[in-house]
Amino acid sequence: MAAQKGSAGSPIIIKRSVSAVQEAHHGGAWKVAYADFVTAMMAFFLLMWLLNATTEKQREGLADYFNPTVTRSPGAAGNGTEFGVRHAIFDIPDNAKAADFERVARQVQDQLTGSGAESMQLTNMLKHVVTRMTDEGLVIELTDLTDDPLFVEDTGQPQPALVDLSRVLADALRHVRNDIAIAGHVRGYPEMMVASPVWALSDARAHAVRNLLEQAEMNPQRIQRVSGYADRKQRSANPMDPANNRIEVILLR
Numbered sequence: 533m534a535a536q537k538g539s540a541g542s543p544i545i546i547k548r549s550v551s552a553v554q555e556a557h558h559g560g561a562w563k564v565a566y567a568d569f570v571t572a573m574m575a576f577f578l579l580m581w582l583l584n585a586t587t588e589k590q591r592e593g594l595a596d597y598f599n600p601t602v603t604r605s606p607g608a609a610g611n612g613t614e615f616g617v618r619h620a621i622f623d624i625p626d627n628a629k630a631a632d633f634e635r636v637a638r639q640v641q642d643q644l645t646g647s648g649a650e651s652m653q654l655t656n657m658l659k660h661v662v663t664r665m666t667d668e669g670l671v672i673e674l675t676d677l678t679d680d681p682l683f684v685e686d687t688g689q690p691q692p693a694l695v696d697l698s699r700v701l702a703d704a705l706r707h708v709r710n711d712i713a714i715a716g717h718v719r720g721y722p723e724m725m726v727a728s729p730v731w732a733l734s735d736a737r738a739h740a741v742r743n744l745l746e747q748a749e750m751n752p753q754r755i756q757r758v759s760g761y762a763d764r765k766q767r768s769a770n771p772m773d774p775a776n777n778r779i780e781v782i783l784l785r
Contacts, residue, residue, distance in 0.1 A: 636708050637670040643704040669784040676777040688736030702748035711756045714738045715780040720763040720771030735760030741779045
């Protein structure tokens, strides 16, 4: 009699599925992908912070630093070109610029003040000099005194004292590199005059000082402008006051 299916004598085969174990194990690829994502996000937020914390010129400097450029080396063999990388250029902070200019201005002021110890004549000559700091720079005023004018009356011809004073000023300015502006101012004249000389006179005197500074071997390229302001910016409430006759030599920031 044939054995009954599933009888006690039949072998029992048990199949174990391992698919669940295999599906649970995905390897480390997802960890690498996640690490790359986190790194990219950190780089993104760092870039956003950098863009917000720097000026336009600083960003240009950073871009130039990482961009290769072709530079020409004078005297090099062949076509004279070689590859190089520009250095990053950053703006000097405004407070550092201000502090540096203050130091330069003090040097000029100290030299003008200290020069008076050389002789009594020089001490008297420096009585014409008044200095003050403005937003534009260090203003050095060369001013008429009541009994000691710097120009021949109503002309642009300098007195000998102004010639000597210009040499002292040029020597003090020679030790700094800032550019210079010159402005001429004159006293008021009676309104009854047919032709007022104030504009031509202030301009002529400003150019006279420019010539004197250049003759004293100051670099003419440093002079950025020469202006005549006529009698429009008076120092004294009395428009006829000789103190209104002055030349301003401005050491620009």
